[in-house]
Amino acid sequence: MDTRTPLIVVSGRDPGTAGAAASLLKAGTIVVHHDLRELAQGLVRRTVTTVDDRRDTPLELAHGCVSCTLREDLLPLLRSLHRRSNVDRIVLRLDPQLEPEAVCWAIEHVVVADVVGQIDGPAARDVRVDAVVTCLDAATWLDDASGDEEVSTTPDDERTVAQVVVGQVEFADALVVRPGADGWQQARLHAVLTRLAPDAPVVWSATPDVEALLLRIPPTARRGEISGAYSPLLRGQPPLDDDCGVRLLEFAAQRPFHPERLHEAIDVLLDGVIRTRGRVWVATQPDTALLIESAGGGLRVAHAGPWLASMTPEQLAEAPDTRLAMAALRWDDTYGDRDTSLVVLVHDADPEAIFGALGEALLTDDEFAHPELWPMWDDPFGDHHRDPCTDDGVDAGTRADAQPNTER
Template structure:
């Protein structure tokens, strides 16, 4: 859903390897989406299986994707026998859906109002992102109710949530969690997924018949990236974050740079109404002594630093320091978001004055 793989940059230092495949434009010659648009999934899984280094593979699709087409992809076999099926090299074990316990009830109430109006099944039905959330819950083998700590002071809310989850999907295993902490044996090697039960789901095999509408079209979901090598004025950015800027935004995350913080960058993560801001770590440019400025490449050689970040050290006045924020939402007002974030940047005059002036700015962010 974005042109920046924020997750990869956040966890690269942990030794993980993320593979990001590009979207493919293909000619639909046989009406089959599984063997064309999702061919990349087969290629990636086959590559990992051939390495024989892993016991389990967790596929985390974007939060706005529908789970049913992913499951269908595992069942498809090339009628010409030229390509293997995913089922030949792997076993689909569990479909897991993570539910935001803090925000779901409000979304569910909105969904109820659609049904009461009789619009959800009508020919002129304009589905909302709430319908997508319900689809994800209904198709899951395991439902994780996350952020339970945020509703700890509302004892009736957790009971109501459990009742709603059970009503929507009586066969699913329900697990409560805080900060996504779940015992691995609850979601790995469970044997919970059943193709027989999945085939009973409405819309099964729509992919093979070519009837599935992309989520971006069906729900009006889109994304945008704000990327610039200029710092935020901390006070202006703080004030912006406390205004009504999140309308229509389902998810946002990324890295940001405050003019008063030349050493460290910040990590931004927002889901629903919750926003988390933490320290992302030290900028690469801040790690290189001025005396070695002409030897940047040799200094970073062998550290596993992505080449695109090394390139930024030479191509930008302040190296890899930057704003790189991704927004995903429903009917996004991209122009308004871009204008709002741009207004938070230091002005041309402030930028030319440099860090000596920036140090004097009021910075309301936590240390």
């Protein structure tokens, strides 16, 4: 029997997020919130609310880092709340700037140590994520998800608003949408949501019954599960047809990209596109796959780990069976499992232009026939993605790690 305390994570930039979390408050439930509005003054305010009490605690910004503060306060707090006999459920209301995937990753992996009376370990020893609920406003979400405005929570936070809001929806087990007045925009938003989070039940209401919504979450929900670089790119069964101009595109190739041509073509994924995610094979990096993710005008390029074909026997022994099985279906005698697979969610872009730009960035027949030349080409996707469009030569949307970044 799982004796861990259930945890409901409520996220989103819609003001209704506070009401959604509060609606879950009842005897035995405790609501935790960290307010980042005074971040510029070096303060985070933690609020812990029960049906009988509300306590506000100011916290100094540890190491000048939001994530450090939340990890050093939130994770030990979750473990301590589990030990309270009067706490049956925890509701964690995230600040609008926070992404639930990064928080769930920290709950699962970051070790809480040196706490009296506790065995060192992650908060997941004591709490389990039962649901992630995301709240959004139909009147503003599409504009946020397709733009390039930066969040700027801290000086070194280079995420865009689009990356945050798309991540909040994509990771959700259930969605609460505040209806808008524009019927066409609402129809387009519905088409996006059913493709971005196809398993998530949706309630369109400014005053939702969140408890009832939780009961509609299907068994297939991820409930805090973190996707890896080789996880399926299409979760659930999203519609693949066109609806209000919204469509999922699948691009696959069995030959590598030319690094410089891919770098030039990648801009096609940043205009009229809600989301791109996938693994790519770049000719100059034969041992490592690259993970490409975009949301609106924000781009992330990361190393996705070695191809199976370049792994040591020890690494192969630890590879998931599902990845081995999928690779076996398309294994090439020369290049093994190396390939490209991208899924692109468009809402205002020409699919043929995307397919054309990506197709032209692949190696030509002549280039593919001379692999001895590949290492000699310049590679903008080296240790750091060099972008000639930025003053410092480094793309502001790029991260060098393939895990959710908990050190923003």
